[in-house]
Amino acid sequence: MAVATLSEWVASYSLHPQQLVAAYQQLDAEISRDDNAWIYIARHDEIHAQLTTIFQMINSGEKQTADFPLLGVPFAVKDNIDVAGMPTSAACPAFSYRADKDATVIARLKAAGAIVVGKTNLDQFATGLVGTRSPFGAVKNTFNPDYVSGGSSSGSASVVARGLVCFALGTDTAGSGRVPAAFNNIVGLKPTKGWLSTVGVVPACRLNDCVSVFALTVEDAETVATVAGGYDLQDPYSRKNPQTAPARFHQKPRFAIPDQPEFFGDTLSATAFAKTLQRLEQQGAELVPIDFTAFSQLAEQLYQGAWVAERTVAVGKILKNQPQAMDPTVRDIVASGLNYSACDAWQAEYTRAELAQKINAQLGEFDALVVPTSPTIHTLAEMAQQPVRYNSQFGTYTNFTNLADLCALALPGDFRADGLPAGITLIAPAWHDQALSHFGKGWQQALNLPLGATDKTLPAGAAEKTSASHVRVAVVGAHLRGMPLNHQLTARNAIFIEESRTAANYRLYALANTQPPKPGLARSEAGQPIAVELWDIPLARFGEFVAEIPAPLGIGTLTLEDGRHVKGFICESAALHDATDITAWGGWKAWLTRHHST
Template sequence: MSVSTLSEWVLTYRQQPQQLVAAYQQLNANLSRDDNAWIYIASHDEIHAQLTTILHAINSGDKQVGDYPLLGVPFAVKDNIDVAGMPTSAACPAFTWTPQQDATVVARLKGAGAVVVGKTNLDQFATGLVGTRSPFGAVKNTFNPDYVSGGSSSGSASVVARGLVCFSLGTDTAGSGRVPAGFNNIVGLKPTKGWLSNKGVLPACRLNDCVSIFALTVADVQAVAEVAGGYDPQDPYSRHNPKTSPARFSETPRFAIPDKLEFFADIHSEAAFAKTLARLEQQGAELVPIDFSAFTQLAEQLYYGAWVAERTVAVGEFFRNQPEEMDPTVRGIVANGLNYTACDAWQAEYTRAELAQKINAQLAGFDALVVPTSPTIHTIAEMAQEPVRFNSQFGTYTNFTNLADLCAQALPGDFRDDGLPAGITLIAPAWHDRALSQFGMAWQAAINLPLGATDKLLPAPGAEKISSNHVRVAVVGAHLRGMPLNHQLTTRNAVFIKEARTAASYRLYALANTQPAKPGLARSQEGQPIAVELWDIPQACFGEFVAEIPAPLGIGTLTLEDGESVKGFICESIALADATDITAWGGWKAWLARHHSA
């Protein structure tokens, strides 16, 4: 048995939360301690304690069912992220300890009603993209057990792909939250650095580490990120969202692609990515090749430069005292950090900054960069023969992302001819996570593959949630698409959402002596629905947009035909005395068209 998607799980148990106990009895029976995707499986008492906390709060009236957006949702945690009372090993038994406090992201998810069911396997100390560098064993690919699962978040991806949990947490420094997603046909979010707190996460490279999220659907990943994310004053690298980024991509997305694609002679991956690019073009996206040399140079910095010394610092004491307890490949990588000086480290930072600036400038005219999540895949046996070279190949399109302060989302793509998944990744500037998810949801609906390695299909979409970082504005006149003031929206990263109509309690007027010509919208007991456009504008840009609106116009709250309330243009009543009532035309564009043709 596999569990539902997050949204289906919550819908099922919101009506009968008391049934969660029975659901977990069945779920626990499906979690095998012989499955090496798990390092630790929560005991009956540990699960019961988490459920009791939720159910007691509901039964006592302290909280309502609706206060738990992740009501009883089972999730797994990569074993380099702390869960209170459960051991953290980072896939190194000699390193194991038991924290008494949850990592911030775990605490936030528990507070939203989610339940930790276990800790998952990983490449030791999160060092690798392969999923084989663990004394607990190599985690197998969920589609072909001869192949690797990808790492370092191998177990987290595996348990999601098989439907054992609704979502899982991983980490991503060089691609660990994306490569396993691509190899297992699931979704992996590598969020903007600093959005999800790293407090309680064993560092690999503190300047580049991110907590990542795996789920079967983009919608589930986004829902989890919105709960888990947010500024944490206890994490020195946590950041406030500046709330300046667009809510979604352009109506006709413009994507950059590498001018020279490298697949290391893997014809199956190359053919799969070609199918995906063709599919994107069929869906109306514009694909533009760009010089990829700066991306490649920055990717090489992560493991073949002084940045590797960050890994040495992260496990320095253990490396000095018990090196024999480490995986040999991991130990060799960590040891390389001793070869660099402080001067090398500063030069590495200067190089990173120069390349990152160039990369962000190259991406400025695009909605996102589209790349294969990995250019190739290898068997577990092959990986044993070439552990470093093949690992490096997997990072071709991932290693640069955090160094350049970009966000990324790994998505299911067209399968390879040999039946293995071959995902794609969309990469965008920092804080464009919401836009990535909006496109990802549309992409996943269009490709309509079975979810992960299950036989489940994508559920019907739920009601759209307006982003908390944006303001939805109803535009009625000169700010409509194609109108002279529309640029006041587009230059502030506002994006068109849809056409709509107001409730039937408004009248529309053509105002006198305005340049450019503008209408005025006024509430009336005798009105009719008026055509509007809905735009989402970043919160930080909303104030300067409003400041440009001249009297007698202003921004108030409008009621739409479906009952939704949004911000929108209103007009002072004094300006209506010499205005022309054009309500009967139903909208500004209709009035202009008929007016000019008369």
């Protein structure tokens, strides 16, 4: 099976379901049973059962192929996430059990037509960022087998990077969905906590656990997260999207970067990051060094404080009854949680809250924070000598993210001089996931690197999808950029999208006795295209915006020159009797310029 992005896969097979059977036979031949990136590979009957469920619904007329946005798409699952009928081991055979039902995220992906082809290797109990702490063996880096793959979601990253599946699920508590992405030149989406349900996921630290997505492209990762995400009443930590975040970064994004980046003497990684920063500036971004103290202090809390006791709670039974069954390094980390008291735990929470508040205040001035995903990388041999120290280094720019309630997107970046990947991560406040993805898609197009460890390149960019969390509004007068009421948009996280024009059946008028001066737009059989600006305003802020609009203006639905329909300003006909018809000028700014110059 040639590696494919989601859209290519669906386009190839959605109209010919029987081709899926042949495709999966080919995929089965390509997956090696000796590949330790896999812990469990789905049997033929398990694959067939998933395909049959889809075929039956299509053939019966209950559903159409269009109802399955991920029709037949093969994906892998980190082996701490339940798939009905398959074993879940969390890379500890003594802990293994056969799952009775799908985790919520798996059920949603299957309902969209995706097919689970296997469970992947990980650092035991998702404790580690290295990919070496597993009785099933260390997963090797896909670019140089002497180096680590990163973890804990090592197997998931590996099978995606090699093109064996279109995407894979991981988990991310301290960076497990980002570090393996960086080390294998793929995309790692670490969503806002609570967006993707953790029901059916073996917990590591329940307060900070996230299901993450690995893919070759940002477009694919975003699609998968959108399908898998959503509120889950069964998950006590699930959250509803407040729909107040911006749809995109500003046209000239303003990024924070660490004022004194730490690379632990790794000049190759430092040089690669410097090149990436140069590239960001060349693309128009403003980079501002910030004091990184609060980030570093919070990162240290995750493993050097009482938060580690969450891991002790999660696997306490096997630690007590079968400690010899655990990886020695994992066992030592988990056992250290027994050293903390309830008082220590509360103090740790107070410290977390104080530092998180400082961090979010710092990031409030920026579109996002840009960091190296990992400051360095090590060989398998080096990792065996210093397993805790080097693991800690990998978490320098990841450990604080969930503790501070931030979302993150790990992206491919400039390679190191030795040919190893060295990715970057963009980090933003909770629920800014869509803005991260929008920027990431443009970044990946501009960089145009081979995808993962394959020789495949990025396909042409897909048409931008309409956001369900935002309202696209056409503004025609005092709300345009540079105009006196534009702040009513920007104060509500609205983002300018593009300049456009209405269809030809509109007329524009300068209204009488309005302050500040405003135009009125009205539909007319004898009209012409009128210049407008399109802005995306968060859905939850749209009502506030409309409430500030005074009569005789209101919001209706406008038709654009290209046939799109958007919300936009309209005017009551009664107000046009004493207004000045300025249609011939083609737009409010053009008329103002002419009017003020005469």
